Each structure stands twice: as C-alpha cells, then as structure tokens.
Amino acid sequence: MGALLKEESTITAKGQTTVPKSVRQALGVDYGGRIAFFVDEQRRVYVRKAEVEESADPVIDHFLDFLAEDMIKNPRKSVASFPKALLDRAAVLTAGMTVDLDAEIDGDVSI
Structure with missing residues (x-):
C-alpha cells in the first residue's frame, strides 16, 4: 500500500x-x-x-430536566439578564480583540 x-x-x-x-x-x-x-x-x-454517537449522559439529562422544571415553576427567576456593569466590564476587557473561531490551530496539539 x-x-x-x-x-x-x-x-x-x-x-x-x-x-x-x-x-x-x-x-x-x-x-x-x-x-x-x-x-x-x-x-x-x-x-x-x-x-x-449520540450518547445520553444521565447526569446531564437529569440536570437539564431540573432546569426545565425550575423554569416552568419560576419563570421570572430562572432566566435573568446579565447586570449592565458586568456587560460593560466585559466590553472594556475585550475591546479591540478579534477572535476567529474557525481559524486553524498552528502546530501540534496534544489531546
């Protein structure tokens, strides 16, 4: 060959x-x-x-079920927006940064 x-x-x-x-x-x-x-x-x-392969993870499945039930029981408390101060701080820390998530990784990678 x-x-x-x-x-x-x-x-x-x-x-x-x-x-x-x-x-x-x-x-x-x-x-x-x-x-x-x-x-x-x-x-x-x-x-x-x-x-x-789609493999079910029982821990994740139970956690997601818990979240779904909590969102139904507490619709106003389950999902909340980020505080403005946190968003402003993140904007300052990442200003001018560009990230290409599809870019190739240069060099060898150990997994």
Whole structure:
C-alpha cells in the first residue's frame, strides 16, 4: 500500500501521543474531535475519524430536566439578564480583540 501521508509521533510515559497537524487535517478532526484506531491481523494500525454517537449522559439529562422544571415553576427567576456593569466590564476587557473561531490551530496539539 502506498502511503499518501507519513508522519511520526512519540509516545509518552503515560501512553499519550500528539496527532500531527497534517494527520488531523487529513482526517478532518480538530480539538475535541475523536479518532478510532483499528489493528488488523498483520498488526497494522489504521486511524479514522470516529463516528459521532449520540450518547445520553444521565447526569446531564437529569440536570437539564431540573432546569426545565425550575423554569416552568419560576419563570421570572430562572432566566435573568446579565447586570449592565458586568456587560460593560466585559466590553472594556475585550475591546479591540478579534477572535476567529474557525481559524486553524498552528502546530501540534496534544489531546
């Protein structure tokens, strides 16, 4: 099999490694993304972008149910706007800043 891409990465004492940027880009994964490893009979390892599974988290589900019930029981207390002073302070602290949430991450990223 001819490789389209070859990269190397070191495994740490804790068994962790960095997925090189070019591999992340080829797989279409970014920070927080998931990858799946497959090992065949010849002990070759394949890496793919993991399929997204909708898994229910019982703790989150119960918390969201609690919030929904609280909002119904206390409609005027459950949701409140931020105090103006907090919004003004946030505006001062972030004045002149620009953030591109879709920008690529430069360099290697350890996950």
